[in-house]
Amino acid sequence: MDLQYTQEQLAFKGEIASFLKAKLPERLSERIRQGQDLTKADMEEWHAILNAAGYLSGGWPAEFGGAGWDAVQRHIFEDEMSKANAPRIVPFGLSMLGPVLQAFGSKEQQDHYLPRILNGDDWWCQGYSEPGAGSDLAAVRTTAVREGDHYIVNGQKTWTTLGQFANMIFCLVRTSKEGKLQEGISFLLIDMETPGIEVRPIVLIDGTPEVNEVFFDNVKVPVENLVGEENKGWTYAKYLLTHERTNIAGVGFANAGLENLKRIARLEQDGGKPLIENPHFAARIARVEIELMAMSTTNLRVVSQAAAGQAPGAESSMLKIKGTVVRQEINALTRMAVGPYAMPFASDALEDGSNAELVGPDYAAPVTGEYFNNRKLSIFGGSNEIQRTIISKAILQL
Amino acid sequence: MNFDLTDERQMLQDGLRRLLADSYTPAAHKAIEEGDTGFSADIWNSLAEMGVVGALFGEDDGGFAGAGFDLALVFEEMGRVGAVDPLIDTAVLGGGLVAALGDDGQKKLVDEVIGGGAQLAFAHVEPTSRYDLARVDATAAKAGDGYALTGRKAVVVNAPAAEHLLVSARTSGKAADESGISLFLVPAGAAGLRLRSYPLVGGGQAAEVTLDNVPAELVGPEGGAYEAIAAANARAVLAISAEALGLMEVIKDLTIDYLKTRKQFGVPIGKFQVLQHRMSDVALEVEQARSAVINLAGHVDAAPEVRDVHVSATKNLIGTVARLVVEESIQMHGGIGMTNEYELGHLAKRLTMVDHRFGDADHHLERFIALAVA
Numbered sequence: 077m078d079l080q081y082t083q084e085q086l087a088f089k090g091e092i093a094s095f096l097k098a099k100l101p102e103r104l105s106e107r108i109r110q111g112q113d114l115t116k117a118d119m120e121e122w123h124a125i126l127n128a129a130g131y132l133s134g135g136w137p138a139e140f141g142g143a144g145w146d147a148v149q150r151h152i153f154e155d156e157m158s159k160a161n162a163p164r165i166v167p168f169g170l171s172m173l174g175p176v177l178q179a180f181g182s183k184e185q186q187d188h189y190l191p192r193i194l195n196g197d198d199w200w201c202q203g204y205s206e207p208g209a210g211s212d213l214a215a216v217r218t219t220a221v222r223e224g225d226h227y228i229v230n231g232q233k234t235w236t237t238l239g240q241f242a243n244m245i246f247c248l249v250r251t252s253k254e255g256k257l258q259e260g261i262s263f264l265l266i267d268m269e270t271p272g273i274e275v276r277p278i279v280l281i282d283g284t285p286e287v288n289e290v291f292f293d294n295v296k297v298p299v300e301n302l303v304g305e306e307n308k309g310w311t312y313a314k315y316l317l318t319h320e321r322t323n324i325a326g327v328g329f330a331n332a333g334l335e336n337l338k339r340i341a342r343l344e345q346d347g348g349k350p351l352i353e354n355p356h357f358a359a360r361i362a363r364v365e366i367e368l369m370a371m372s373t374t375n376l377r378v379v380s381q382a383a384a385g386q387a388p389g390a391e392s393s394m395l396k397i398k399g400t401v402v403r404q405e406i407n408a409l410t411r412m413a414v415g416p417y418a419m420p421f422a423s424d425a426l427e428d429g430s431n432a433e434l435v436g437p438d439y440a441a442p443v444t445g446e447y448f449n450n451r452k453l454s455i456f457g458g459s460n461e462i463q464r465t466i467i468s469k470a471i472l473q474l
Numbered sequence: 475m476n477f478d479l480t481d482e483r484q485m486l487q488d489g490l491r492r493l494l495a496d497s498y499t500p501a502a503h504k505a506i507e508e509g510d511t512g513f514s515a516d517i518w519n520s521l522a523e524m525g526v527v528g529a530l531f532g533e534d535d536g537g538f539a540g541a542g543f544d545l546a547l548v549f550e551e552m553g554r555v556g557a558v559d560p561l562i563d564t565a566v567l568g569g570g571l572v573a574a575l576g577d578d579g580q581k582k583l584v585d586e587v588i589g590g591g592a593q594l595a596f597a598h599v600e601p602t603s604r605y606d607l608a609r610v611d612a613t614a615a616k617a618g619d620g621y622a623l624t625g626r627k628a629v630v631v632n633a634p635a636a637e638h639l640l641v642s643a644r645t646s647g648k649a650a651d652e653s654g655i656s657l658f659l660v661p662a663g664a665a666g667l668r669l670r671s672y673p674l675v676g677g678g679q680a681a682e683v684t685l686d687n688v689p690a691e692l693v694g695p696e697g698g699a700y701e702a703i704a705a706a707n708a709r710a711v712l713a714i715s716a717e718a719l720g721l722m723e724v725i726k727d728l729t730i731d732y733l734k735t736r737k738q739f740g741v742p743i744g745k746f747q748v749l750q751h752r753m754s755d756v757a758l759e760v761e762q763a764r765s766a767v768i769n770l771a772g773h774v775d776a777a778p779e780v781r782d783v784h785v786s787a788t789k790n791l792i793g794t795v796a797r798l799v800v801e802e803s804i805q806m807h808g809g810i811g812m813t814n815e816y817e818l819g820h821l822a823k824r825l826t827m828v829d830h831r832f833g834d835a836d837h838h839l840e841r842f843i844a845l846a847v848a
Contacts, residue, residue: 077483079772338847363790371765394761467754
């Protein structure tokens with residue numbers, strides 16, 4: 077038992093911290109700190125900086141141009157990024173599709189797509205959910221029918237995050253109606269420029285068009301865009317979900333959120349004293365901080381198992397539940413902390429280049445939006461109820 | 475960063491787990507309940523022989539381990555069998571305080587404790603002090619070469635079996651001052667010392683202690699015992715938190731087994747999603763409790779300002795999770811969970827009482843706010 081990082085890990089941590097100090101543009105970290113939206117150009121700028129330093133692909137194996145970081149190093153990197161208010165890496169190409177292509181893609185697919193993910197030529201989005209396939213993902217009905225050298229794709233995907241910026245989408249499509257639902261699904265890479273694709277934004281309750289619907293009407297996709305084998309897509313999708321879950325606790329986000337909450341609670345006045353001195357409010361902050369302290373260690377226990385070569389299993393379901401509940405509580409407390417100034421609708425003012433004047437203190441503007449936006453945390457990536465079912469089957473064996 | 479046990483600790487864990495499994499039979503539990511010391515002398519002796527008491531002390535004090543992770547390991551195992559031995563009272567508190575403050579002559583008592591030959595109790599809590607460590611009303615007055623103690627001490631665990639009491643009393647200052655608190659050794663049977671003994675919920679024995687001009691021997695500096703008491707208290711919080719973790723683990727396992735075997739409506743009740751999800755939450759919170767114990771084990775010997783943040787964070791979380799585990803496990807067991815005969819009852823009572831020693835969840839939330847939030 078040793079809670080301290082090794083000398084090598086400390087050196088790595090120092091390297092990342094000094095890189096961020098030197099190379100993270102203050103304009104971007106300031107926007108993140110203030111809860112403002114980033115443009116596509118902002119995100120691409122940050123990816124390019126990370127890529128130039130070799131950090132964008134840090135978690136990829138060396139044979140695909142990565143640094144081969146282990147789980148502890150990935151954790152340290154993510155932790156330092158959050159602490160520095162760095163924009164988060166857009167995960168769809170890098171940590172979702174990348175590992176799937178590395179494990180199951182053809183040599184041609186790997187050679188073509190992996191470098192394009194790193195240098196920013198492609199912006200990927202994820203075509204998993206459908207109107208009738210949410211938690212029950214195996215119920216996808218979008219079809220891909222083989223005709224000569226092409227698949228003809230028809231159907232609809234939804235909740236496609238940042239699909240408005242993407243030029244490529246990886247999709248789960250139905251290629252067979254025989255047997256179990258899971259056995260007729262394939263994993264297909266589709267160019268968003270192909271005729272027959274239409275993207276419609278969905279405005280969420282915080283007022284942001286973060287997600288989209290994607291419609292496919294007789295879309296022709298070359299057969300070489302099939303990943304792995306036909307009807308084996310469910311296996312690849314599950315593999316992807318495991319990778320998606322390695323940073324599922326979001327400890328870095330929670331720490332940054334807690335720090336912001338305490339800062340606000342020291343500035344806000346309540347009965348002529350700082351709000352943080354209100355014993356009732358202080359107790360709410362203390363409870364969530366205590367949960368977060370324990371969760372950070374739960375996260376490190378899983379990270380350290382993963383670094384020792386054990387695949388993250390159902391323990392990541394526990395981290396998903398606890399991590400999202402803690403972050404949502406921090407969001408709720410932050411909304412409560414700003415009092416009446418939670419009420420002005422500030423969506424436009426938070427956009428890049430907006431000249432609109434904020435109402436109330438600048439820290440108050442994003443908090444209501446963030447509170448509503450982060451209700452998604454306990455819904456996406458397998459809702460917290462799905463996670464409980466996974467825990468009861470895989471760990472408790474009920 | 476490494477969460478694996480060292481080889482030495484793995485050996486200690488294996489040996490202790492075997493010893494406790496062999497010792498804590500249902501018959502042994504029953505005999506202890508019917509006896510008048512609150513524990514089994516045989517089991518105590520075999521624990522001492524195996525070196526379990528010594529594992530709670532550092533080499534400087536005649537032990538062989540004594541780090542936070544050693545305490546966590548030993549007490550988690552004790553919790554797993556619902557053990558009632560007064561290891562916290564005799565070793566962590568009593569032995570720990572004498573080791574920290576005693577002179578060479580007094581420290582011989584620590585060797586006796588490690589060898590299994592002495593029982594101690596720490597008489598600190600008073601009828602109105604609740605969980606406030608600095609609130610000491612008992613007084614010590616100079617009397618000849620020594621001191622004479624007067625006051626009342628409350629729920630002094632293991633006092634009925636103890637050959638010596640370690641008694642805190644005020645030699646100067648006001649009721650809640652940290653300075654002015656001194657520590658004294660009082661042999662059982664001293665003149666003016668009266669014990670009213672009783673059994674505790676969840677096992678063990680305690681006494682209400684009345685001191686009326688009791689002759690006593692000073693341990694450590696006059697008026698300067700507070701920091702040693704706070705340090706020993708921190709280690710006791712770690713010990714009881716780890717014990718609580720062991721209790722949670724075994725209660726969790728019992729409940730999962732019950733969900734798999736109990737049939738209603740023609741199926742094991744564990745097939746019902748409403749129970750699966752409740753059980754998943756219990757399992758998840760027990761993992762949080764394990765992390766909280768690890769956090770405190772890693773910081774229990776740190777500087778007081780760092781140590782005390784972890785003491786309060788951990789004890790608050792343990793108290794919160796303990797209540798969830800107890801109430802959910804009884805509820806999911808249904809009627810059988812209400813019976814005194816089924817083993818859940820003893821474990822649930824012992825786990826519930828954890829919140830009543832060394833500060834409950836609310837007490838530590840308030841401490842945490844003062845130390846880390848405000």
